[in-house]
Amino acid sequence: MWRRTAIALALAAISAGCTTMTPEDRRAADEAKCLSYGFVKKNDAFAECLQRIDIERRAALRNVQAFDPWDGPIIYRPIIIRPQPS
Secondary structure: OHHHHHHHHHHHHHHHOOOOOOHHHHHHHHHHHHHHHHOOOOOOHHHHHHHHHHHHHHHHHHHOOOOOOOOOOOOOOOOOOOOOOO
């Protein structure tokens, strides 16, 4: 009985970590980060901080290669059939 409970709790904990951030959550996190740097809202420096965070995020996405399990090295070994001498 305790094993089922432990498995259920483990699955619940794993699935709780699979949430994605909404754009509003991401914006709030970015604003909190810029505020932690000491920038003040409605300021050019604050807007530049948000812009730099966005640019860095886009650059990181461009640098990550898309994972495709079928996209790997192609190993080609031709089968050579030689005629038998008669």
